[in-house]
Amino acid sequence: MMGNTFGRLFRVTTCGESYGGGFRKSLDIPKELYGGLITIVDGVPPGITITPELLQGELDKRKPGLSALSTPRKEEDRVYIFSGVMENNLTTGAPIGIIIPNTDIEDRHIEQHRANKDFIRPGQASYTYYKKYGRFADWAGAGRASGRETAARVAAGAVAKAVLDLMGIDVIAYVTESHGIKAGHITYEMAKANYRKNELNCPDLEKAKEMIEDLLEVKAAGDSCGGVVEIIAKGVPAGLGEPVFDKLSATIAHGLMSIGGVKGIEFGEGFKHAAMKGSEANDTPWYDEETKRVRFRTNKAGGLLGGITTGEEIRIRAAVKPTPTIMLEQETVNIRHRKNVVHRFTSRSDPSLCPRIYPVCEAMVRIALLDAIYMAKAYESVINNIVPGWDML
């Protein structure tokens, strides 16, 4: 399987599955090493404080079983730092190895998945995994396509956060829409003030009540629904991003679209641009004497032009599809018997991915941003040395 690394200079590699280890339980293997997730984060500067608590704080945001809106799975998501950090929790500059064991791997849950393994799970990656990996495809809890894999990314995102914090760059994600119920406009200040104040992490506290009530009804009916996660990156300097194939907008979209269940990305006014005139869409630049910076009166572009940051806040929206596994009967195919059937899947699932996906969005944007900073700094350090006085603004 390829494609398990993200980033160029700040690089994150993950491995692990939902039920990995459930098949290798034995007395000579310590419980924590049956299986789980591993993250390797390369490109971390030396001298950064990375504690297990710091990683745990981020991981706890996406942990299942926290509310009535999330799956009853009880994954502990306990994080262990394995390498790259020495005395006083300071990084050495070596790759950071992180291990998150799978502790919720009861045999009866594996048997539930075994009982369903011949049925294509609608909306899940089961059909495509069978096409690609044939009879060796992991059938227990979606394998690498499982939401569980995202815990490994969140751990890596926490490392990126520790570095970005020192640069004054903040990334925050929250839910703005659920099953068509929309929050009002959310400012950065509002998002900070109302962060995680409800089970859905929607900063519009009134609308959140409506969304949660609706979600509980959807859950009671055995169904699921989708929503929108918005992400703001604040304090990002102008000039980050490599034009053409590695536009920062493209690498951020790459990171976010790699999260299971994310079906669309917009920057700033996004798809609304299609209905605008140029005079409506263009953000007017102005020179701020005080900060000696070019600013923009509006930010319909969402903080990026030509794939390079403008210095305004980056605002991204991710469309999240309804959780594929639902408790209702669905038409599908029994691949062993090559028969059209009606089947009800019995495994545990969330009525909405939104309450658990926003920390994963934060993580992927942080990783993409830190990588872009490394790229920009590498370029600038060369050009500054050979062409003094090149920058105009």
Ligand SMILES: Cc1cc2nc3c(=O)[nH]c(=O)nc-3n(C[C@H](O)[C@H](O)[C@H](O)COP(=O)(O)O)c2cc1C
């Ligand atoms: C945090 C998180 C939790 C998820 N939990 C579930 C789940 O409980 N049940 C399910 O069917 N899909 C779940 N998914 C979604 C699947 O991973 C995803 O829909 C599937 O891999 C298909 O990929 P695609 O939707 O991007 O095409 C979850 C995704 C994330 C990010």
